[in-house]
Amino acid sequence: MADKHRIRFEPVDIEMDVEEDETILDAAFRQGVHLMHGCREGQCSACKSYVLDGEIDMDRYSTFALNDAEAADGYVLLCRSHAYSDCEIELLNFDEGELLNGIPIQQVRTTVTAIEPMTRDIVSLRLAAPGYEFKPGQYADLTIPGTDEHRSFSMATTMSTPGELEFLIKKYPGGKFSGLLDGGLAVGDEIDLTGPYGSFTLKEGHVLPVVCIGGGAGMAPILSLLRSMSETGVRRPVRFYYGARTAEDLFYLDEIAALGATLPDFEFVACLSAVDSATTGVQLGNVTDVVGRREPSIAKCETYLCGPPPMVDAALAFLQANQVPLDQIFYDKFTSPAHQ
Template sequence: MGDKHRISFEPVGVEIEVTEDEKILDAAFRQGVHLMHGCREGQCSACKSYVLEGDLQMERYSTFACNDAEVEEGYLLLCRAHAYSDCTIELLNFDEDELLNSAPLQEIATEVAEIVPHTRDIVGLRLRTASPLQYKAGQYAELTIPGTEDCRSFSMATTPSTEDHVEFLIKKYPGGRFSALLEDGLAVGDSLLLRGPYGNFTLKKGHVLPLVLMAGGAGMAPVLSLLRHLAETADPRRIRFYYGARTAADLFCLDEIRTLGERLADFGFVVALSESADGAGELGVAVEPGMVTDVVEAREPELHRAEVYLCGPPPMVDAALDLATRQGVPEDQVFYDKFTTSVSDDQ
């Protein structure tokens, strides 16, 4: 373990202690400070901050997230940064409500309870937990690959009300290490170590604006978690959920979404199929041809008057963010979780 140093975060007046061998973001989680973050692998810019004072160095990161000119100017990614002196860092993005009021980081032993193939490339994984996991709907956790120290991050589809288990909806990637386990390697009764929660893709307390939810692929998981929570709390707001897929064969969880919608005061669900709508008429849901962002643009002319939650593969999220910008949605009304693959393998 390296020397210890103090990190002061401005303008929030929060301090943490960090050792030289741990990344600043990890040290913050360990001490119950919930900084803004996304991929935690240096591929997004959610944790980008500015160095006011101190000696810091970064591990490998994507220049898309923080380019060379920004690094020269003093910007860094907290998920990649190590401190070698006491430092003062300016947070560019932070949520004061979440900062010191999020669930603490936990390590929990789990046991595989069920593995269910939903589509050709989406698998449901239900884990029985040794003790209840404290988290908020929409957050994610790390699962350790058995026999290694490597982890993969997956969003939880459940809510904290299901205290005895957590459920994940996982996209299989060809050649992916965790994907291979889902094909042949994990079985009911096997043990997995879970660490979490992470993520800021959560419903904000006291907000009253209508909700527009957009998802694609395994982005169904955190949105389903949000919907389950909204139904549990009988949220009275207008809620619209748009899910993008290629074909009708790529759709899943439709029955539960309909059931959840019946428990909400003003709910609508629309599926956007980008390649083929064959067979969609038998699904019993509203179906539109095209990309999900195009469908939202046509159906939501007042998008700027809503809170927008986006989750899915990067191209979908990027297109949705562009749509939000064009429609004049204020930045503080847009929340997103961009699913990326690990720098070395699949997510």
């Protein structure tokens, strides 16, 4: 059995145990402590924290998430961190209302109920998952059948359809999971699911306008948020900017329009990067360029980002340049072998 140590988090006055062979973030999940996190792979910096005292070593991580100078100064990524003594850690990014109120991590065996192409490279995968609970905007790990590997995907649904989940999955050449969507999976097959993860959720009591920036399969958590806002009668202004290459890469337009009609102040903006000026009804250019042209008061909004890592990185740089406070930015940035 691995040695066990005590972790104390400041400034929230929470303590928990962690074993040396598990990351601090995984230990928190196990004990119902909902720390801020994103990719859980050392790629996004959402769980960046500061070591006040104690001995911590980290697994491999991206220097884009934590640069060498930060690591030398004592900053760590909790999803990569192993404790080798009792430690005191300062949380830099946390939601005090959710720290001890997150939904516990669950392991569920699901059954495939539908596989439907949405575009040339995005597929809707529907699963029956009895008893599974999550918050709109969160994601889960789906195990690749026949292996111990998993891939992370956001739920596009809400708890209004209990036990019924939808995932929007982008197909990559040679993708171990996405490749199964072309005949390797069938209705009735079983897939193990672990989750929910992520902090890409609407915060109760917040009143700022919402700006969603998505691309590719990043449609899923934003669609979940929109469905939730429609179901719960949220009154906040909402703008949804979705980036794609061509009009053939757009999907769920009718549902987005229907959801928008139930919200008091909603606008959907399709941003196409590979079309000419003759195309009508869309904005031309990369999604962040379009947001820059249309959202002069972005610093007074809450922003939700999800899509391919280059899009999320560009959006984060744009938001930083426009002085959007960090506590108004929420994002999930998944990495696949195609991106790494």
